[in-house]
Amino acid sequence: MKVLVPVKRVLDYNVKARVKADNSGVDLSNVKMSMNPFDVISVEEAVRLKEAGTATEAVVVSIGPAKAQETIRTALAVGMDRGIHVQTDEDLEPLAIAKILKAIAEEEGAQLIITGKQAIDNDYGATGSMLAALLGWPQGTFANTVETSGDSITVKREVDGGLQTVKLTLPAVVTTDLRLNEPRYARLPDIMKAKKKQIDAKTPADFGVDTAPRLTTVKVTEPAGRSAGIKVESVEELVGKLKTEGVI
C-alpha cells in the first residue's frame, strides 16, 4: 500500500502572528517557519505504517514556495521515502490544493492519504475532506487511532462528546488529530541521509487544474482586545464579586 502525506510550511507554532500595518495580511518576513503541527503527526503515522510493513512506500508532498523543500526534507529525515515539491509562490486555497493532490494521488496510485485536520495558519480545516470528495473516497477525519486490515481501515475519531469509530474501504483519506501519536525527532545521521533522498520538482501547471482563488482577502485586522480586569486578594473577595455580578 502506498501512502501519501501532504505537508504545509507555516508560521512556527510558537511564534505569535503579527498583523501587517497595512492590514493586508500577517507578517511572514524574517520569522521562523515550520511544518504544520498536524502534518508532523501525519508524517509520523505514515512512517509507523511503513515500519509495521503495512505501507510499501511513504511519499511526502508539499505545495508552496522554494523553501517548502526544507519542510519536505524534514519529513524525509524521519523516514518518508521520497518527496514531491509543487513549487508556487501563490498562497493557494484548500480547494486548489485538493485538486493538485487528487492528480498526484491518481498518478502515484496512492491507497491511503494522511493529512493534518487543519493548517494552523489559515485554519480552514478543509483540504483532507475536499480531497476525499474529489477522489470519491471515504474519509476518517480527526483521527485518534487508525488500524488497517486487508482492504479496510478502521479510524477512531475525536468528535464532540467522545470518540466515534468508522470502518472505511480503501482507498481512503485520514485526517489527523492531536492524540494520534507522539511524533519522533529526526536523528542526525537520518538528516544527512535525507539529503540524498529524491524530491521531484513540479509546478501547479503540470497538473492542468484550475487553481484560481475564489476568496479575496479584503483586510486582515487585530482581534478585538479584551482589557484586564482586577486582581482579587482572596477567595472570599472573588466569591463576593461573582455574587455581585449575579453569575453564581
Add this chain to the structure above:
Amino acid sequence: MAILVVAEHDNTDLKDATHKTVSAAAAMGGDVDILVAGKGVKDVMAQAAKIEGVRAVLGVDHVSLTRQLAEAMEAVIVPLMGDYDAILAPDTTAHKNYMPRVAAKLDVMQISSITGVESADTFVRPIYAGNAMATVKSSDAKKVITVRTTAFNAAGEGGSASDKMLADPASPATSEFVGEELTKSDRPELAAAKIVVSGGRGVGSAENFAIIESLADKLGAAVGASRAAVDAGYVPNDYQVGQTGKSVAPELYIAIGISGAIQHLAGMKDSKIIVAINKDEDAPIFQVADYGLVADLFKAVPELDAAL
C-alpha cells in the same frame, strides 16, 4: 436568495447551535430553510419549525444518517444545492466533517468558522488561532460556510415553518459506523453551558482534575481544559477549549492553572465574565480575566468549592 441551514441535533433534540446558525444566515438576507438529516427526525423537525424566520424544514430520515457520516451527508446535500445559493452549518465536529466535501463537489471554496457577516458574499473569520481576523469576499456562485456559533445570538422561537420529507438517500457503501464511546456525564454540554470550569497544565495530573470536576459540579458547570492539559493526557480531547478544540462563550468562565496561550484564548475570550486562578502573576490569562486571583490552585480551588 435561498439559504439552507443544516440542523445540529442528536435525533431527539435540536441543539442551540442551529438557532445561532439561523441568525448568521438571516444576516445574509433571503429565505432560510433548515435541513434535518438523521434517523427518526420528526421531533427534531417540529422543534426546527418553531425557529423564528424559517421558511421550511426539510427532513431526510434514513438509517444511513443516524450518525451523519460524511459520505452520507454529502450524498444528501449536494443534490439539494440546485435550489440554494448558500449552505450554512455550525462549526462543530459533526459538520466540519462533511461540509468541505459538499464544497469540493460544488467546486466552491469553503469559508470556515465565520464570526461575522458583512454582506451576502463577505465574511469575517479568525485565522492564525484567532491572532488575526480576516475579512474575505467570495466570488463563488454558491457559498459553503461553517459558523462559529459563539459569535452569533440564537434566533428566537415563535415561527411556524412548513415541513417536507425528502426521498431516501442512496447509502454510500465505502464507510460504515462501527461504534462510539461517548463521555458519560451529567454535566451540561461544554459548548452550551452557562458556566465552564477549565483546568490547565498547572493542575498537574489526571487525578488532580478531580478538584476541577468537584468545583464544576458545585456550580452546575461544564468541565473544560486547555490544549496543554489534553496533550499531557489529563483529560479527553473533547474537553479542549481553544482554536483546535471547542469555542465557548458562557456567562462565567473559570480558568484554573491555565497560563493563557493564544490558542486557548481564541476559544474562550467571548465569555461574559472570566476568572483566572494561577500562581504565576505574569500569566497572560490575567490580561483577559475580569477577576484574577494569584494563588496556589490546590489551596484556592478547594477553598472556593467550600465557600459556594
